[in-house]
Amino acid sequence: MKPPPFEYYAPTTVEEALVHLAEHGYDAKPLAGGQSLIPMMNFRLAQPAVIVDLNNIEGLSFIRPEDDGSLAVGAMTRHQMVEKSELIVEKAPLVHETMPQIATSQIRSRGTFGGSLAHADPSAELVCVSVALDGEFKIANQSGERWVPAKDFFLGLFTSVLEPEELLVEIKLPPFPERTGWSLKEIARRPHDFCLIGVAAVLTLDENNKCQGAKLVYLSAGDGPVEATQAAELLKGQDMTDEAIRAAAEKASAEEIDPSSDIHATAEFRRHLANVLTRRALKEALDRAKGN
Amino acid sequence: MAYHKITLTVNGEAEQVDVSSNMTLLRMLREKMGKTGTKNGCAAGECGACTVMVDGEPVNSCMMLAIECDGKEIVTVEGLADNGHLAPIQEAIIDSGGVQCGFCTPGILIASQALLDRNPNPSQAEIQEALVGNLCRCTGYVRIIEAVQAAAKMV
Ligand SMILES: Cc1cc2nc3c(=O)[nH]c(=O)nc-3n(C[C@H](O)[C@H](O)[C@H](O)COP(=O)(O)OP(=O)(O)OC[C@H]3O[C@@H](n4cnc5c(N)ncnc54)[C@H](O)[C@@H]3O)c2cc1C
Numbered sequence: 001m002k003p004p005p006f007e008y009y010a011p012t013t014v015e016e017a018l019v020h021l022a023e024h025g026y027d028a029k030p031l032a033g034g035q036s037l038i039p040m041m042n043f044r045l046a047q048p049a050v051i052v053d054l055n056n057i058e059g060l061s062f063i064r065p066e067d068d069g070s071l072a073v074g075a076m077t078r079h080q081m082v083e084k085s086e087l088i089v090e091k092a093p094l095v096h097e098t099m100p101q102i103a104t105s106q107i108r109s110r111g112t113f114g115g116s117l118a119h120a121d122p123s124a125e126l127v128c129v130s131v132a133l134d135g136e137f138k139i140a141n142q143s144g145e146r147w148v149p150a151k152d153f154f155l156g157l158f159t160s161v162l163e164p165e166e167l168l169v170e171i172k173l174p175p176f177p178e179r180t181g182w183s184l185k186e187i188a189r190r191p192h193d194f195c196l197i198g199v200a201a202v203l204t205l206d207e208n209n210k211c212q213g214a215k216l217v218y219l220s221a222g223d224g225p226v227e228a229t230q231a232a233e234l235l236k237g238q239d240m241t242d243e244a245i246r247a248a249a250e251k252a253s254a255e256e257i258d259p260s261s262d263i264h265a266t267a268e269f270r271r272h273l274a275n276v277l278t279r280r281a282l283k284e285a286l287d288r289a290k291g292n
Numbered sequence: 293m294a295y296h297k298i299t300l301t302v303n304g305e306a307e308q309v310d311v312s313s314n315m316t317l318l319r320m321l322r323e324k325m326g327k328t329g330t331k332n333g334c335a336a337g338e339c340g341a342c343t344v345m346v347d348g349e350p351v352n353s354c355m356m357l358a359i360e361c362d363g364k365e366i367v368t369v370e371g372l373a374d375n376g377h378l379a380p381i382q383e384a385i386i387d388s389g390g391v392q393c394g395f396c397t398p399g400i401l402i403a404s405q406a407l408l409d410r411n412p413n414p415s416q417a418e419i420q421e422a423l424v425g426n427l428c429r430c431t432g433y434v435r436i437i438e439a440v441q442a443a444a445k446m447v
Pocket of ligand 1: 029030031032033034035036037038039054075076101102103104107110111112113114115116117118119121123124125126162166167168169192193194195336337338
């Protein structure tokens with residue numbers, strides 16, 4: 001139970017890191033918090049020949065308000081820093097509520113915002129939440145930068161649009177419109193474990209308290225974050241009655257998600273949980289939208 | 293394989309160590325420094341037996357490379373006592389019967405100390421939250437939680 005040998009680079013700038021990544025291609029892996037990569041190396045599920053350590057790069061760890069009202073988060077910002085940030089409380093309350101659900105305090109000391117997204121685990125809260133929030137990801141490579149919307153970033157199980165010679169450097173979270181509420185609900189066998197199923201809901205009301213727009217994004221419900229667009233469509237323009245909420249929860253949990261069965265729960269049980277959690281999440285989001 | 297020289301502080305002492313790139317902090321402590329108080333449990337962040345403090349934060353030393361610790365300050369269970377006098381959390385865990393087989397104890401002590409350092413008066417919920425990453429298969433946790441509460445009163 002120890003990592004195989006590898007060559008180690010500790011660049012101090014993004015440019016320098018990109019040079020190493022370009023040179024070594026698929027043989028290299030960037031190291032962020034290491035909270036997913038190092039256990040995989042301990043068990044030899046990953047055997048990179050080259051590690052490019054991002055921990056010495058200045059300027060990748062920040063939480064910064066932007067002029068357009070959005071919030072920029074540096075890829076190397078640790079979970080623990082996000083958890084404690086007042087700016088996150090104020091500008092990204094859904095993220096604030098999410099952080100304590102992620103793993104344990106030991107893991108949050110090291111794990112990073114960008115590492116969690118780059119890892120593209122469909123059970124990771126931030127993967128789901130970044131889609132629910134319409135996040136934008138800034139990706140750097142040697143020829144420059146590109147921005148990718150969260151919903152296009154995740155391609156499947158542990159797979160994203162990131163090429164081996166690219167780095168995720170920044171995540172932009174746009175501000176909520178007025179009268180918007182949010183909620184994250186999940187069920188895990190023990191608190192802080194990866195969950196059996198979970199859902200992030202974001203709901204915006206119009207001046208008549210009808211649904212102007214809704215987003216339901218599920219975690220542990222398929223090969224990537226699963227957005228229930230048909231359920232959201234059912235809610236659009238509707239009064240948020242118990243009936244409407246029930247119909248949306250039914251649609252999403254029965255038709256739109258694709259959970260699997262494993263030793264911990266059957267797919268059917270996960271669908272049942274998704275149904276219940278969706279109703280709870282929409283009700284909480286509704287109360288908050290009215291309060292905003 | 294390449295070796296790298298790193299400089300760090302372990303339990304207040306400045307150290308220079310040659311480490312291979314693939315050596316974890318846990319292995320460096322146990323095999324290079326003889327600090328075997330820190331235990332190797334699961335190697336996957338599930339059990340917390342290898343918890344040490346890195347710059348004051350609790351960290352699973354099985355999931356951090358030694359080479360990442362260049363310039364950092366590490367505290368292991370061996371560093372909690374002051375000149376042979378046990379720290380309050382150590383006294384308290386003995387008094388309350390929070391130790392049975394002892395394998396999880398070093399990690400629990402460090403996670404508890406890290407909590408008390410940032411929050412001298414934690415609630416029961418805060419203690420449970422801080423220790424959620426530390427598995428104990430003997431005690432049932434109740435006496436461990438009582439020990440942290442008792443230690444909070446001692447300081
Ligand atoms: C026991 C345990 C429980 C956990 N529970 C949860 C949980 O409940 N919820 C949850 O969301 N997470 C959980 N995690 C995962 C944790 O949040 C990790 O920290 C996170 O998934 C990875 O972040 P990291 O910074 O540690 O990345 P690393 O482990 O360093 O990297 C992960 C992958 O992403 C790549 N990478 C990292 N950063 C970049 C970048 N900037 N650009 C390009 N590629 C990059 C790496 O090459 C690697 O392939 C758990 C982990 C453990 C060990």
